[in-house]
Structure formats: C-alpha cells, structure tokens
Amino acid sequence: MCDIINIPFIALLLQGIPEQIAVVTLAFVIARIPLKWEKIIMSGIILAFVSYAVRIFTISFGLHIILLIVLLFIALTWLGKGDLSLSLIASLLSFLALVIIEFVCLSLLMPVFGVTPEKLFPNLVIRIVITEPQVFLIFICAFLLNKFMKRGGKYELF
Template sequence: MKIPLIALILQGIPENIALFTLSYAIAGLNFNWKRIVPLGIIMAFCSYLIRYLLQLLSFPFGIHTVLVIVLLFLILLLFCKASYSSAIIASLISTLIVIIGETLFLSILIPMFQITSEILNTNMVVRVLIGYPQVLLLFLVAFIVYKVRKRKSLQVL
C-alpha cells in the first residue's frame, strides 16, 4: 500500500521515534533525545524509501519489514554503540511490538468505528489518527522498560 507523504510525516515519523525510544530502552541505552529524534526521522524516510522501491520492483508485501529490522539493527550497532546482541534483540523485539500493537489496535478500532479500506486510503485524518494508539503504546512500553532497567541497575549497586 502506498503511503502518502503527509501520513509519513504525521504518523510515520512519530512511530519511528517511538520505535527508536523502545529500541534504546531494550538495548539498555540511556535515552538521548538528540540522537533518538533525528534517527527516528531518518528511519521513517528510509522505511518509506524501502517500501517505495520494493513496491516498484514488485516484491511481496512484508519484505520491507525484514529490511527495516536489519536497518534498525545496523543503526543501533554503528551509531548508538549498542552491543551486537543487544542491537539484534532490541531491533527484533521492538519491531515485534510494533506489529503486535498495529494488529491489536487496527483489529479493535477499524470495526469499532466502521472504517473501510476506502476511508483509510482517502481520509488522511483518519489514517493518521488510527496509528497514534500504537505510537503511544511504543512510548509507554519504552518508558516501562527503561524504568525497570534503571531500578534493577540501582538495586545491584
């Protein structure tokens, strides 16, 4: 499915910032908003480009997810200085939580508000707003993971 640029900006960028926030928490990295926000924005545009190119080349839907996981892993490893194991675990778990959150919220919200695929494709307000619950979920999980990790590290001292 083609993603309009406005949906990328209003929904894709916040989702990818939330994805990086969660990845940071899972990888045990301290939140560094000066890194998380730009990396989330870059990741959103890279994901958009990956989807666009794969669609042009007629690759099956879902291949972009594998490439995004690899990209997230590489960014965590190379730019965020996460260890190899924490980068792979963080990228896999974060992406899994995105998929679970998206599936959960869409399966609840679409029938609840009687949203059709036509509405999703033509009404940008609905398309953007329906993605925000999963963004909030990602941030919530990230802060919970971060707080639990901090509490455990304080108990060890």
C-alpha cells in the same frame, strides 16, 4: 501496507516519523542504551524516510521491514554503541512489538469508528487518527520498561 500513492507526505510526517521514533526509543531501552534523544530522533526520521522511499519501488511486500530492522540494528550498534547480540534482539523485538500493537489497535479501533480497510487507506485523516494510539502505546511501553529496568527489574513501577 500500500504503495507510495496511498502514502502522502503528510502521512510520513504525522504517522511514519513518530512511529519510527517510538520504535527506535523502544529498541534503545531493550538494548540498554541510554536515551540520547538527538540520536533517537535522527534514527527515527531516517528509518521513516527509508521506509517511504523503499515503497516507491515495486519490491516484495514486507521487504521494507527487513531493511528497517537491519538499519535499526546498525543504528543501535554504531550510534548507540550497543552490544551486538542485544542490539539484534532489540531490533527484532521492537518491530515485533510494533506489529503486535498495530494489529491490536487496528482490530479494536476500526470497529469502534465503523471503519473498514477499504475506508481506512484512502482517508488520510481517519488513518492518522486511528494509528496514532499505537505510537503512544509504544512510547508508554518503552518508558515503563526503561523505568522497570532502572529499578533493577523489581516490580515497583512508581
């Protein structure tokens, strides 16, 4: 991830907030907490702003992820009234899913669009367009997992 200069406020609104709302949604599903959208949206917005603010400071790369995992864990246990161990697992797995899905999407979409990392970060429009599919994939994973879990773990999806 880059420093705050490379993360304009519009990127926070169009990329950061939706991404964090998707991660929180997935965490709620994994933690088996009912999807309360006002809590999910509020938590996602807070996580996105915390991530944005932490990047202002010159701290070690990746420290914001650890902070976000802790804050998500707190949101799951406090706001969602989730089980402690399941909330911790959900926090870790949700961010792991984000990292994996982001890696796969960027690895596939950057060559398709002929974009290199050097072109991606300075071009806000391309960066937002290429990173939006990962948000949709995280939401799709959350909703499919939720549907699967509601059916008692049976393999029928529809």
